[in-house]
Amino acid sequence: MKDHRPPSVTIEQVAELAEVSSKTVSRVLNHEPAVREDTRNRILKAIEKLDYRPNLNARGLAGDRSFLIGLFCEKPGDYLSEFQAGAVQRCRESDFHIMVEPWDGGSPDVGRQVNTLLRQLRLEGAILLPPISDHPVILAKLAESAIPTVRIAPKNEPADAPSVGIDDRTAARRMTAHLLDLGHRAIGFILGRAEHGATEQRYLGFTDEMRARGVPVKPQWVQTGNFVFNDGLGCAERMLSGAHRPTAIFASNDDMAAAVICVARQHGLELPRQLSVVGFDDAPVATMVWPQLTTIRQPVRAMARTAAELIIQHSPRRRGWPRPIPHRLLNFELILRNSTAPPP
Amino acid sequence: MKDHRPPSVTIEQVAELAEVSSKTVSRVLNHEPAVREDTRNRILKAIEKLDYRPNLNARGLAGDRSFLIGLFCEKPGDYLSEFQAGAVQRCRESDFHIMVEPWDGGSPDVGRQVNTLLRQLRLEGAILLPPISDHPVILAKLAESAIPTVRIAPKNEPADAPSVGIDDRTAARRMTAHLLDLGHRAIGFILGRAEHGATEQRYLGFTDEMRARGVPVKPQWVQTGNFVFNDGLGCAERMLSGAHRPTAIFASNDDMAAAVICVARQHGLELPRQLSVVGFDDAPVATMVWPQLTTIRQPVRAMARTAAELIIQHSPRRRGWPRPIPHRLLNFELILRNSTAPPP
DNA sequence: CAATGGAATGACAGCGCTGCCAGCCGGTCG
DNA sequence: CGACCGGCTGGCAGCGCTGTCATTCCATTG
Secondary structure: OOOOOOOOOOHHHHHHHHOOOHHHHHHHHOOOOOOOHHHHHHHHHHHHHHOOOOOHHHHHHHHOOOOEEEEEEOOOOHHHHHHHHHHHHHHHOOOOEEEEEEOOOOOOOHHHHHHHHHHHHOOOEEEEOOOHHHOHHHHHHHHHOOOOEEEEOOOOOOOOOOEEEEOHHHHHHHHHHHHHHHOOOOEEEEEOOOOOHHHHHHHHHHHHHHHHOOOOOOHHHEEEOOOOHHHHHHHHHHHHHOOOOOOEEEEOOHHHHHHHHHHHHHOOOOOOOOOEEEOOEOOHHHHOOOOOOEEEEOOHHHHHHHHHHHHHHHOOOOOOOOOOOOEEEEOOEEEOOOOOOOOO | OOOOOOOOOOHHHHHHHHOOOHHHHHHHHOOOOOOOHHHHHHHHHHHHHHOOOOOHHHHHHHHOOOOEEEEEEOOOOHHHHHHHHHHHHHHHOOOOEEEEEEOOOOOOOHHHHHHHHHHHHOOOEEEEOOOHHHOHHHHHHHHHOOOOEEEEOOOOOOOOOOEEEEOHHHHHHHHHHHHHHHOOOOEEEEEOOOOOHHHHHHHHHHHHHHHHOOOOOOHHHEEEOOOOHHHHHHHHHHHHHOOOOOOEEEEOOHHHHHHHHHHHHHOOOOOOOOOEEEOOEOOHHHHOOOOOOEEEEOOHHHHHHHHHHHHHHHOOOOOOOOOOOOEEEEOOEEEOOOOOOOOO
């Protein structure tokens, strides 16, 4: 089945041109220090001249590497897409590549599938997006194979793998303060999906601030929307149809906030005068609805870069993380748009 | 740098257990026909028992393959994400993998970068999302290396590479008919980005139907929104602020339709009674705005599967496509929601 | 000036698999 | 009955690179 691709340049040819052994060229490719300056330059020039690209399969086979990082997620969407872009960007700077692997978290077969990836592709690392970041089976498989793993916005802090995220609790608290500062006292909250660590954190941030200011949290104004627009619709309906309604609603992501806006509109409410709505994430929809959403921006791309960075930096040294395991919190940003106003 | 991963099972071990040579095991792995039924079963059983997974790097190096399909796109987003999911799904059925490669179409460096991918990763195929599907440099590089390529929703039909898409022109025509059937005569149109093939097709479909029904197209009601929400805002503003305004607006994607809704709302228009708005794509935002958008649904995942299928089917036979080059059109769907109504 | 030792380089085997080709077996044909 | 053929299987080299370890180089030292 062999065929006639552009006749590939091999390391031997580079070596010949640079008048060194292929091993020394290999050293340069792998950024090994023990190569004299002028030798390195000579080799670099030869590589340039021949337009040489090392064959990844060969590198991988010989060195038992893959230059591949798996990005494990549950389903596609904007977040994944954005995250992936950031990760790919970082990888390009270091000859690494990203392989996106969607998992059906519920399937009993994940164990086998993870095995396949690890053994067949020989992934050098894995980045886990929520809610996979807390998937016990996947985490266990990864740990068992000692694959460097980075968890994004995980639920359980204590773990053998480092994590990257923002301080959801503080962010939610800050947002709540914003609402309180405007004068709102009757504030509703829409929870995310239970499997996500962020869900609890954001709610805690909300209650932290409410309690700190002595404002009561009405249980009937706390609803679960699972981070999806459709469920958000129901939550909003329940909060807004009663006689006594909140003057502000804090949805723990933007999709649900958009749902609140829809429902409010159907109830004939004028936004933001009669109802303030805030979201979280600064998803695309945040600026595609009217009024545009006041929300929290997560530095998704930076998080992706950081995650990739952690893995790349660690590779190809021996598996296992150096103590202490890094847990990185990046900065969020409160984006004030026009979905909030003082209560009527 | 070698380290201690799960001691990997090799093809030799399988061969030993099945009492055949490794070559015969290889035949089974590659679905070669010349293996007797019972021998195959014996080998399959051994593979199962040892939980053997062939090492991709070794397979690739020996066979000059990679089992990798590149998905070339310009930037992340929902469409990419959805498409990718479909492609990955298909690939999983055949031991293939998808590698997403974002390109900066304008960069003078794309040529070199494509080279890197082809030679370093030895991609077995490429799927090009618009507007990359018409990128001359990338297309040329791919053709030069005789890499099987599938273009999604391309602009220029005549090409050496097969394509997958929907009949944008007919879809737009159908949508226009829907508006006309409701009684609209004053219809505005928002064009997409010039680089996308769909832009022209959708507009042509619109004018086809308008002409067929003898309804004039007002030039001042045809605006360019480049498929993005922000530009859509301006387009809508221009159409709706005049004394004489359209009773319906056909935005050629959902993001721009969402923009029209925002602007209409700011103008105090009641939707859909005073203005009908339709979009295209059935993007997530289509159901996250109120009223929800009447739109055209593209079978994105099916398109992805088809594209991957074309490449996988073709591999690993010799490069170059069998004549005639397949151009596949999948079925779209007109989704009626509540953003359309008869004119006032 | 020879001895010494660390830095730089090279020789060589082998990673796990597939391509090529030879060999085996049993049946068919002249 | 031997030549022949097609279906199946095995032997072996080698894909392009890196790990290991041996070797060479060169500056320094007594």
